Amino acid sequence: GNSVTQMEGPVTLSEEAFLTINCTYTATGYPSLFWYVQYPGEGLQLLLKATKADDKGSNKGFEATYRKETTSFHLEKGSVQVSDSAVYFCALRSANFGNEKLTFGTGTRLTIIP
Amino acid sequence: DAGITQSPRHKVTETGTPVTLRCHQTENHRYMYWYRQDPGHGLRLIHYSYGVKDTDKGEVSDGYSVSRSKTEDFLLTLESATSSQTSVYFCAISERGGEQFFGPGTRLTVL
Numbered sequence: 001g002n003s004v005t006q007m008e009g010p011v012t013l014s015e016e017a018f019l020t021i022n023c024t025y026t027a028t029g030y031p032s033l034f035w036y037v038q039y040p041g042e043g044l045q046l047l048l049k050a051t052k053a054d055d056k057g058s059n060k061g062f063e064a065t066y067r068k069e070t071t072s073f074h075l076e077k078g079s080v081q082v083s084d085s086a087v088y089f090c091a092l093r094s095a096n097f098g099n100e101k102l103t104f105g106t107g108t109r110l111t112i113i114p
Numbered sequence: 115d116a117g118i119t120q121s122p123r124h125k126v127t128e129t130g131t132p133v134t135l136r137c138h139q140t141e142n143h144r145y146m147y148w149y150r151q152d153p154g155h156g157l158r159l160i161h162y163s164y165g166v167k168d169t170d171k172g173e174v175s176d177g178y179s180v181s182r183s184k185t186e187d188f189l190l191t192l193e194s195a196t197s198s199q200t201s202v203y204f205c206a207i208s209e210r211g212g213e214q215f216f217g218p219g220t221r222l223t224v225l
Contacts, residue, residue, distance in 0.1 A: 034213070036216075042218060042219075043118075043204055043216035043217050043218050043219055044157070044204070044206075044216040045216070046213045046214075046215075049213065089156060089157065098210070100145050100162075100164070100208055100210060100211075100214075101147075101159055101162060101172070102157075102159070102214060104156040104157040104158070105156055106154060106155060106156040107156045107157075
């Protein structure tokens, strides 16, 4: 079955540091890949996505590239801010038509200190 | 923001009592989902719906049932709540091929 493995947390960084959160997946075919973010006390919001190999998703300074050869979708940001403190989830959606279910990783809590 | 509300937002109940959580959408999206969020597990799918009266099980469906009699409402029922069902529950909606939009969550505590 499908699975997503993401970097264990928590992760603590200083403001303006470079961020990488690793995500690898197991799935047949070419799934769609997502990063969701959850701010304290809120539901999840889509941060970025990629639907085919070599696609790069980007939003709010975050980027992730769909790497089929390494089955990875690592999240990066060049200079983090305190407001980026949140929990980040990597997820995939099966390539099978009509299968809309998402499989999530366990989440990575990120804290940015001033 | 997608129009998704969940009720109640917080609930404390006792073991053995029935509990129903409601998800309401104003977006007319076809698909609706119930997840639970627990530390170390991320989000796990409980049940989902692909249309009115069309539902299916997710990976952690034991002890839960759902109903969808209208496009806008998706109910999650714990017939007899247990302490292992203490969790934060999220509803989500989507259209085919689209992103999932999440509600604000319901924090349930079973004593």
